[in-house]
Amino acid sequence: MTTKVNEEIDRALLELVKDGLVTGASADKITLRILGESTPPKPAPLSPDEIRALRERENVSQAVLARHLNVTVGYVSKIERGAKRPSGSALAMLHLIKRKGIAALA
Numbered sequence: 001m002t003t004k005v006n007e008e009i010d011r012a013l014l015e016l017v018k019d020g021l022v023t024g025a026s027a028d029k030i031t032l033r034i035l036g037e038s039t040p041p042k043p044a045p046l047s048p049d050e051i052r053a054l055r056e057r058e059n060v061s062q063a064v065l066a067r068h069l070n071v072t073v074g075y076v077s078k079i080e081r082g083a084k085r086p087s088g089s090a091l092a093m094l095h096l097i098k099r100k101g102i103a104a105l106a
Contacts, residue, residue: 043091043092043094043095044095045085045091046086046091046094046095046098047082048079048080048081048082051079051080051086051094052080054094054097054098055076055080058097058101058102060102062076062077062080063076065102068093068097068102068105068106069090069093069094070089070090071090075090093105
């Protein structure tokens, strides 16, 4: 159970770490409890059509996209057909490609 005092301490600690005023072991590990709502949002799901359009926009084959995502060609085929949904690092990398192009992964 979090109290108002704990939240204030967490906020102050995070501010000190961000400003570089706290060094040592405590600055090396910031937990989700400390970050709270300032953690980056999870990537939104992409539809199979969006993934296929993204690959075609980048003018690469399924094999090339698979190599960049570090997955199998079969997995790329399945996410483009909707049989599977990308998650984790594959989804994050797809969003990176969407924003910056496939060259961002090279």
